[in-house]
Amino acid sequence: MSEALASPSQGSAVRTASPFTRGSVLAILVVGFSAFVAMLYFLGAGDTGGESANRNAHASSNALHGFAGLTRLLEANGYNVEKSRERSGLETPDLLILTPTRSTNPDDFAEILESRQYQGPTLVILPKWIAARPQGEVAEEDEERVQDDWVQLISPYSPEWAGELPELYSMNLSVEFKEQPARWGGMRFAGQLPMNSILSSEHNPNHEALVIDDNGRRLALNVIGQEGTYFYDEAHWLTIVVEPDLMNNHGLADPARAALALALIEQAGYDEKRVTFDLTMVGIGGATNLLTLAFRPPFLAATLCLILATLIVGWRAFLRFGPVVAQSQEARFGKTQLVTNGAGLIVRAGRLQLLAEPFANLAQRKVARALGLSNPDADAIDAALAQRLPDEEPFSNRVDKLKSASRAGEVLRAAQSLNNLASKVTGISKR
Known part of the structure; x- marks a missing residue:
């Protein structure tokens, strides 16, 4: 029961039954198009x-x-x-x-x-x-003729x-x-x-x-x-x-x-x-009107091309016809989803480098708080890290790499390096 009523919020597409069969739609299109072309012709011919x-x-x-x-x-x-x-x-x-x-x-x-x-x-x-x-009525035997x-x-x-x-x-x-x-x-x-x-x-x-x-x-x-x-x-x-x-x-x-x-x-x-x-x-x-001219040379060629193009477009649309697909909700609710949507927008816009400085400042405050530093200065953080994690790359070097990154891949690697450092420092401070 739960599978049959899959919610759009779960990322699934709901496919509803079509009220018309493919043959019915084709018959409607053929009859309607033929009637329309016939109407144009007879109007043009007078x-x-x-x-x-x-x-x-x-x-x-x-x-x-x-x-x-x-x-x-x-x-x-x-x-x-x-x-x-x-x-x-x-x-x-x-x-x-x-x-x-x-x-x-x-x-x-x-x-x-x-x-x-x-x-x-x-x-x-x-x-x-x-x-x-x-005048008068027609005999019953003569009505048909x-x-x-x-x-x-x-x-x-x-x-x-x-x-x-x-x-x-x-x-x-x-x-x-x-x-x-x-x-x-x-x-x-x-x-x-x-x-x-x-x-x-x-x-x-x-x-x-x-x-x-x-x-x-x-x-x-x-x-x-x-x-x-x-x-x-x-x-x-x-x-x-x-x-x-x-x-x-x-x-x-x-x-x-x-x-x-x-x-x-x-x-x-x-x-x-x-x-x-x-x-x-x-x-x-x-009288000669535009419809009359449309079905006569030299305009007849353009009219036939237009009709042919309409048939091709109609046939293409007919091949794509089917049950309606209800797409899942594009923008979900909640803080996590809001962040995800914002990040997705930034990725699509190709502006990751604009996040370098804000992310570096955030990482600096996080590391300084974990080290117990009142003044979150890059030099002070490097000195404290040299005592506790002497084998790690200095904090200031990682910040410089992040700020100097120009490609999306470089920005992500530099940001990941800062995030890993912050996680290690936070783990040490909790021991």
């Missing part, structure tokens, strides 16, 4: 899970008017598809697909189109639908800002309702739209029709400009899909419309297999 609340049509939307199906269709046909959340993505030399919204500023949009003349091909899919969250970003198409509209663009890009748009889904044709394909409404553009001499409806109105077109102009001779392709139901998720349910979508992208992108979808125009991303 992916904070807020896309489901965006009712605009964009490349990540699974709604009827979204274009997630188009991205998957392109990937299935060997395209390298990128979704850009930054304004710098508008400068890509690859085919850039823009999906403007109902509130797009015509001046800002025209500036983007003009800069794209020198950067690369562009395909624009105009907006058409006002969408809202689905219903997604958060599904919407209900309220009504079609014509984006008025398209008519405010510069003359080269300007379009006079209108929405027409038919008794049956309108037919379309172009690019060697033909078919019907999925809805009874149709968004189309009237004739513009700067535009070349690619897909038309029964009345010859343009559903998809190329902006070519006037012959002899810079745009006509040198500018990159600009294709505008006026009727989005030809390429959105609802439209791609039909094989003919899916084939048309591939044909439009193929001719707009010069047969290249790289496509970038812009997400900034619908309010997703668009």
Whole structure:
């Protein structure tokens, strides 16, 4: 019982049981570190899970008017598809697909189109639908397949800002309702739209029709400009899909419309297999922060080194993890311990030579008292010692050795010599 309750004052270390096993601690560290790194990455990438609340049509939307199906269709046909959340993505030399919204500023949009003349091909899919969250309750058998970003198409509209663009890009748009889904044709394909409404553009001499409806109105077109102009001779392709139901998720349910979508992208992108979808125009991303830069070259290398260093430090700390050791008390109580602690401090400080003179004075008084001398003078002590201990080294010589010692070993030997002399004299006086 006494062994189990060993007191710290006895110089023993008490080892308590750890509440966690090594495997539990490792699991906590791995899960916590992975979650932290994932949080940093998604914050830097701008992916904070807020896309489901965006009712605009964009490349990540699974709604009827979204274009997630188009991205998957392109990937299935060997395209390298990128979704850009930054304004710098508008400068890509690859085919850039823009999906403007109902509130797009015509001046800002025209500036983007003009800069794209020198950067690369562009395909624009105009907006058409006002969408809202689905109303009513979902049938029990459909709950598992219903997604958060599904919407209900309220009504079609014509984006008025398209008519405010510069003359080269300007379009006079209108929405027409038919008794049956309108037919379309172009690019060697033909078919019907999925809805009874149709968004189309009237004739513009700067535009070349690619897909038309029964009345010859343009559903998809190329902006070519006037012959002899810079745009006509040198500018990159600009294709505008006026009727989005030809390429959105609802439209791609039909094989003919899916084939048309591939044909439009193929001719707009010069047969290249790289496509970038812009997400900034619908309010997703668009900002660069320090976290974003940390996961991109050239800062990515420093970030990886920092993560590696953190892992090494964490692994080192994990290897040292174990039951807590309760150390014994460093400074004990009592006169003896006080002297011991003081001596230990002097030894650590390396100042033993400072004790030479005080120790010599103490030894002189002790020897003089043992010899019965009233005046503890070194010469008197030497004379008395010569009578009683003629074979011993004189007291004054031993004091001089102590005071002249410069090293710790010399100080200890000289002090021991004085202490031995004092012990002999004291033993003689007691006889």
